[in-house]
Amino acid sequence: MKEKKSIYRTDCPVSTALDIYGDKWSLLIIRDMIFKGKNTYGDFLDSKENIATNILADRLALLEREGIISRAKHPDSKAKILYQLTDKGIDLIPVLIEIITWGEKYYDVHMPFKKLDKKLEKDKEGVIKKLYKRLRK
Amino acid sequence: MKEKKSIYRTDCPVSTALDIYGDKWSLLIIRDMIFKGKNTYGDFLDSKENIATNILADRLALLEREGIISRAKHPDSKAKILYQLTDKGIDLIPVLIEIITWGEKYYDVHMPFKKLDKKLEKDKEGVIKKLYKRLRK
C-alpha cells in the first residue's frame, strides 16, 4: 500500500480537516456508519453511490490511520472485519448533521428515513444526542 | 471554460453537498469570506494555502453557478470584482463551525484569531449568530 505523507497544509482547522476528509467519498463512509449502522466492507460497497473497491480500501485505511475508525474481527466470521467509529469519528456527527441540514434546505434531497428529516427540522440537538448515545454504546 | 455537468450522484443530502464542495479548496474560499471578510480575487490568492489561479477561478465559477456566492462590480475599481456570499453561502456558517470545532479538538490547529477559538468553546451559538448578523448586512 502506498504511504501517505500525512502532512497538513497549514495549521488552520478547516484546511487540516479538508486534508483528511475533503473528498467525495470519505464522509459517505462516515454517513453510512452513523446513520445506517454499516460496519463491514460489503456494507459500504452496497451504497447507492457505488464506490469502487480500490477507493473504499484506500479510504478505510486513511480513516483508520487518522484514528477516525477502528478495525476488529467480526464475531460472525474470521475473514470478516468490523469497522467501528472511534470517539473522534463519532464527533463528526455534528459536521454531518450541518451538511445534511444545508443540503436539505437547498436541494430536493432526503435522508433515507423520513422520520430523521422531520426530527432534524424540529429538534436538531435531540437528534445529535440520540446518535451519540447509540454509537457510544 | 469547461462545462461542468452539475449532475449529483444521488438524492442524498450528504453526497449532493460533497458533489459541490467536497474538495480541498472550495470551503477554504468560503472560510476566507466568512471569517476573514475577504471578497476579491486577490484576497483569496493571498491565503496561506496558496491556491493556484486556475483552481481559484474554477471554484469561484462553480460556487457562483451553485448560487453560493455572487459577483458584482467593486466600488473601488472597474476591473475589480466583489464576491459576496449569498444567503445560501451564509448558511454554510454552521458547517464551517462544526468542522472547526472538530479540527481544534483533535489537532494542534487554530483559527487566526485567538478570541474566536475561545468564544467558540464557550458559546458556539453566540458566535454563529454574530457571524450571521455581520454577513447579512
Added chain:
DNA sequence: CTGTATCCTTAGGGATACTG
C-alpha cells in the same frame, strides 16, 4: 467476504505566461 493488484482514463492541480 475482504480485500489487492492492475490497467486505464479523467480530474485535480502546480507553475508560468499572457491578456483586457
Added chain:
DNA sequence: CAGTATCCCTAAGGATACAG
C-alpha cells in the same frame, strides 16, 4: 487586477481480475 491559457504531472477514480 482579474482572470485565461497552456503545459505537464500527479491524484482520483472506474472496471475488472485475482488472492487469502
